[in-house]
Amino acid sequence: MFIKQFLSFLLFLSISLSNYSVGQTVSLQDQNNTIGICSGANPHNGSTSSFKLSDLNGALNGGDYYVFHIDLAATW
Secondary structure, three states: OHHHHHHHHHHHHHHHOOOOOOOOOOOHHHHOOOEEOOOOOOOOOOOOOEEOHHHHOHHHHOOOOOOOOOOOOOOO
8 A cells, every 4th residue: 555655656746846748848948958969960060069959949040940859758
């Protein structure tokens, strides 16, 4: 019984603390976070060291619009 309650609590906690839900727009603050690139290159400027989501936003990068899909998965 304790394990079932504990798992229910963890599920509730993980859902209530999530930043984004399906269909939401990524904020400009989050778009400007710089992320290191481990493999590949930034499709907008060819950089192999860093990447920002704002590089793909045509309203912020000079008019080059990109379509992309963000897939978030947890394996715990």
